[in-house]
Amino acid sequence: MYRGQKSGDSVPAATEADEADEAAALAAAERGFALWSKTPAWERAAVLRRAADLLRARNETYAFLMSGETGKPLLEARGEVNASAPKQRSGCDSRLWRIAWAPVFRGV
Numbered sequence: 001m002y003r004g005q006k007s008g009d010s011v012p013a014a015t016e017a018d019e020a021d022e023a024a025a026l027a028a029a030e031r032g033f034a035l036w037s038k039t040p041a042w043e044r045a046a047v048l049r050r051a052a053d054l055l056r057a058r059n060e061t062y063a064f065l066m067s068g069e070t071g072k073p074l075l076e077a078r079g080e081v082n083a084s085a086p087k088q089r090s091g092c093d094s095r096l097w098r099i100a101w102a103p104v105f106r107g108v
Contacts, residue, residue, distance in 0.1 A: 041099050045092040052088040055081065 017025070036044065055062065063077040072080075 041096060045096050048092045049089055052085040052092075055088070056085040059085075 059078060059081050062081045063074060066072055066077040066081065067074045070077075
């Protein structure tokens with residue numbers, strides 16, 4: 001734990017990792033990438049949209065952590081977290097649009 005810049009309250013900190021932890025994390029990431037890259041774009045977009053929905057639903061938790069860690073006012077942190085969810089959803093939608101219309105633009 002460490003102390004937040006603004007309040008001095010305890011803020012959870014990441015733990016130290018050793019080489020075995022790093023190797024395990026890398027292996028897990030490689031397995032995840034292999035599965036994720038085989039997942040159709042529509043399903044990946046659904047997962048990312050759900051993540052955006054959860055981010056918005058848990059806005060207060062993330063805002064509190066951001067505020068405590070950085071010293072940013074809570075109101076500003078709420079706005080920042082709340083603004084990120086629509087951007088994530090919009091990114092998913094625009095990528096899907098390009099995927100859906102790519103054959104048309106290529107003349108296929």
